[in-house]
Amino acid sequence: MISSLVLSFREGLEAVLVIGIILTYLTQNNKQKLVKYVYWGTILGVLTGVIGGYIGFKEAKELEEKGADLFEAIMMLVSAGLIGYFVVWMSKQNKNISQSVRNSVDKASTGFGLLVLAFLSVVREGIELIAFILTKVSANASNVALGAALGIILAVIIGYLIFKTSLELNLKIIFKILGIILIFIGAELFGEGMAKLIPSAGELLEEGGSILFGAIAMIYFLKDDIKKLLKRD
Incomplete structure (x- = not known):
């Protein structure tokens, strides 16, 4: 229960922050009439995530009975891959996360565009959460x-x-902390997934895979911060 709580908290908080920025920006620019579209997009995103999670978990239970270790191994590696994608995506974003979201709001501009923006923002986190939860199917x-x-x-x-x-x-600090937490989770999933996929390798592959994934992801995610520290020295 603890691991699913941590994962859902991380994904949920990121979605809440993005939706919060959108709503705040619209209010600041006297576009309150468009707020309802953001709410509708958010509700649709949540419903899609809940339905998708229920169906996915139900189907996963059936597959798990046929080959538990193989299924869990695949889902762990898929989840680790999603985390890797997150690291790359975050590194390409503007340094000011809030401004990046505001730029997306400006591009959306219409009610339907904001509905889609809110929907995709929630669904993206929902897909990641579903993939993570499926690693706990057993x-x-x-x-x-x-x-x-x-x-x-x-x-x-x-x-x-x-x-x-x-x-x-x-x-910015919150997103950075959430990213670091996610990398640690990804490292654990990658190591466990590799160990389940190749049982003969044992703990050596699990520990080595976790360290390798965590080190590469952490360096990539914190590369700008590392450069700043090196310049100071």
Whole structure:
């Protein structure tokens, strides 16, 4: 339950922050009439994620009975791949995450465009969360669902508090921390996935794979921060 809680909290908080930025930006520019489209897009995204998660977990349970280790290994490696994608995507974003989202809002401009933007923002995190949760398919379904629900609720509460305090000051740091947490999770998933895929390699492959994935992802994700530290020295 703890792992699903952490994963859903991370994915949920990122979605909440992005939607919060969109709503704040629209309000600041006196475009409150367009806010409803963001809400509709968010609701559709959440419903899509819930339905997709339910169907995916149900189907995964059936596949797991036929070949548990192989299925879990594949899902772990897929999840690690998604995290790798996240690292690359984040590195290509503007240094100011808030400004990057605002630029997307300006490009969307219309009600339908904002609905799609909100929908995709939520669904993207939902797909990642579903992939992560499917790595826990052998666990008790109720515990996984409870952990995911608690994580999302906590993300909404934390997100609300952030927008009531100092968004501009904390947003970049929050995304950085969330990214680092995700990399550690990805390293663990990659190592475990490789070990399940090639059982004969044992713990050596698991530990080596985790260290390799974590080191490469961390260096890539923090490369700008590392350059700044080296310049200071």
